[in-house]
Amino acid sequence: MRRVIVMLMIMAIAGTAIAQDLGSSRELPEKNTPIQTYVPPAEVKQGGDTIEDATVIPGLPYYDTGTTVGYIDDYDEECPYDSMSPDVVYSFTPDSDIRINVDLCGSSYDTKTYIYDVDMNVIACNDDYYSGDPCGVYVSFIEGAPLLGGNTYFIVVDGYGGDAGDYILNVTQYEDCFVYCPDDAVAEGEPPLHDGYEDQYNNGCSSVPPTLQPIDWTNDEDGLPPYDGHAWLCGNSGWFLGPAGEDFRDTDWFVVFALETGVMEATLESEHPCYLFKLAPTDCNEVGVELQAEADCEAPGTLSFPVTAGEEIWLWVGPQTFNGPVTEFPYFMTVSNNLFDVVPNEEMSWGGVKSLYR
Numbered sequence: 001m002r003r004v005i006v007m008l009m010i011m012a013i014a015g016t017a018i019a020q021d022l023g024s025s026r027e028l029p030e031k032n033t034p035i036q037t038y039v040p041p042a043e044v045k046q047g048g049d050t051i052e053d054a055t056v057i058p059g060l061p062y063y064d065t066g067t068t069v070g071y072i073d074d075y076d077e078e079c080p081y082d083s084m085s086p087d088v089v090y091s092f093t094p095d096s097d098i099r100i101n102v103d104l105c106g107s108s109y110d111t112k113t114y115i116y117d118v119d120m121n122v123i124a125c126n127d128d129y130y131s132g133d134p135c136g137v138y139v140s141f142i143e144g145a146p147l148l149g150g151n152t153y154f155i156v157v158d159g160y161g162g163d164a165g166d167y168i169l170n171v172t173q174y175e176d177c178f179v180y181c182p183d184d185a186v187a188e189g190e191p192p193l194h195d196g197y198e199d200q201y202n203n204g205c206s207s208v209p210p211t212l213q214p215i216d217w218t219n220d221e222d223g224l225p226p227y228d229g230h231a232w233l234c235g236n237s238g239w240f241l242g243p244a245g246e247d248f249r250d251t252d253w254f255v256v257f258a259l260e261t262g263v264m265e266a267t268l269e270s271e272h273p274c275y276l277f278k279l280a281p282t283d284c285n286e287v288g289v290e291l292q293a294e295a296d297c298e299a300p301g302t303l304s305f306p307v308t309a310g311e312e313i314w315l316w317v318g319p320q321t322f323n324g325p326v327t328e329f330p331y332f333m334t335v336s337n338n339l340f341d342v343v344p345n346e347e348m349s350w351g352g353v354k355s356l357y358r
Contacts, residue, residue, distance in 0.1 A: 047088025
């Protein structure tokens with residue numbers, strides 16, 4: 001059972017309150033372990049029943065639908081749960097080295113999926129990637145699995161604890177995404193993530209006392225009014241496994257003070273789907289999400305909101321989903337109309353400024 005460190009609620013926006021989690025771990029409904037009695041298939045198979053009769057994927061992108069109901073439990077891998085579920089199999093032989101995504105978004109049951117090479121070594125495995133609509137709860141997704149050209153691989157569509165049902169399978173080529181950070185951007189300074197990492201760095205109300213990182217500089221070109229520049233920040237986020245195999249994510253909390261009465265704007269670019277939140281009130285006993293934006297590869301998210309001079313603003317950055325072994329990725333954030341102490345007048349390297357905010 002996964003544990004929640006902090007669970008907080010979105011404040012009402014346009015009269016509607018939406019639940020949102022600001023914590024670094026997650027909790028999903030408790031899984032059960034039903035026993036699935038084998039029933040011979042009543043319809044033509046989509047995925048093959050075993051590796052020997054796997055359905056061939058001729059090329060990418062590939063889309064298929066099917067069911068695991070009535071098939072045999074031939075295979076299983078723990079990531080991190082084992083299972084007694086029936087499974088079906090697809091095979092794919094890429095022409096050249098490639099990385100692929102295996103997506104079961106929209107499937108109707110508690111899925112699991114993994115990839116074998118011809119020697120039955122596990123290349124990638126995922127159980128619970130998605131945690132709600134529109135893809136479903138406990139629905140699986142593998143991102144960027146590396147395959148070697150000319151080798152055959154087997155994609156297994158499985159389930160948890162005997163669960164079975166209708167699935168939707170999308171297999172696509174993984175496209176690399178790179179976020180550019182200017183040389184004069186200030187580094188967030190988060191230590192490298194690793195399995196077993198204890199996040200005590202700018203993780204806000206999850207720490208005692210709370211730790212919020214100040215954004216108190218500007219990258220304005222001349223440093224003179226009117227201030228047409230922004231504060232530029234290069235950050236790292238990601239996720240890792242706790243000591244008991246729990247999924248944890250890095251959450252980054254920032255505090256900004258408004259320079260002038262008017263509008264403040266914050267923009268986030270990220271190599272992995274991330275949330276950018278404006279939090280309110282600025283009190284750990286009551287804080288929730290007031291505004292949110294979503295950022296993904298080549299799709300920045302922006303928040304724009306009114307402020308009064310000197311007003312304290314809390315901003316939050318964290319992954320939308322987090323599951324599996326340690327993963328770390330960069331993001332680039334800009335903030336306008338923030339109060340600042342120092343105007344950078346020379347280029348600063350990402351690594352050279354890490355000690356500024358420890």
